[in-house]
Amino acid sequence: MEKNIDFDKFFVKSDLIPAIIQEKSTGEVLMLAYMNKESMKKTFETGYTWFWSRSRQELWNKGATSGHLQKVIEIFGDCDDDTLLITVEQTGAACHTGNHSCFYTQLK
Numbered sequence: 001m002e003k004n005i006d007f008d009k010f011f012v013k014s015d016l017i018p019a020i021i022q023e024k025s026t027g028e029v030l031m032l033a034y035m036n037k038e039s040m041k042k043t044f045e046t047g048y049t050w051f052w053s054r055s056r057q058e059l060w061n062k063g064a065t066s067g068h069l070q071k072v073i074e075i076f077g078d079c080d081d082d083t084l085l086i087t088v089e090q091t092g093a094a095c096h097t098g099n100h101s102c103f104y105t106q107l108k
Contacts, residue, residue, distance in 0.1 A: 005044060007037050007040055007041060008037070009081050010037075010040065010077065010081050010082065010084070011036070011037050012081070012082075013082050014082070015036055015037075016034040016035065016036055016052060016054070017034065017035055017040075017082055017083060017084060018032055018033075018034060018083050018084070019032070019033050019034065019035045019049075019051065019083075019084040019085075019086055020032050020083065020084065020085045020086070021033065021049065021070060021086050021088055021094065022085060022086070022087050022088070023087070023088060023089075023090050023094075024073045024074070024087040024088060024089060025089070028100075028101055029101065029103055030070075030088070030090060030094035030095075030100070030101045030102065030103075031094045031095065031101065031102040031103075032102070033049075033051040033052075033062070034051060034052050034054060035050070035051055035052060035084065036052040036059075038050075038052075038059060039051050039052050039059050040084075042059070042061075043072060043075070043086075044075075046061075047071060047072050048061060048062070048063075048069055048070060048071060048072060049061070049062040049063075049070040049072060049086060049088065050062070062094075063091065063092070066092065066093075067091065067092060068090070068091055068092035068093050068094065069090075069091045069092075070086075070088040070089070070090055070091075070094070071088055071089040071091075072086060072087075072088055073087045073088060073089060074086070074087045075087075
């Protein structure tokens with residue numbers, strides 16, 4: 001992955017930015033999580049997703065304990081530099097409930 005990223009520009013408005021995780025092979029949206037600057041850097045460094053847990057107030061590597069890893073394929077910043085779209089190769093379920101995607105409850 002590209003190494004010359006201006007990480008600071010993504011955190012001008014907030015210390016956390018949303019990261020939308022999409023499965024590359026299917027286009028399915030798997031989850032939404034939040035990244036701080038450190039987790040974004042670790043994602044670029046390792047090639048696997050890292051997030052900031054708002055409930056636990058700590059970094060977490062998605063799938064490190066469950067084995068349901070997300071290998072990063074591409075990362076896109078939006079037009080305002082305040083949201084990321086990350087395409088991944090998902091191993092196992094993306095959702096902590098065991099569902100493949102966190103978006104399994106249809107409201108309408």
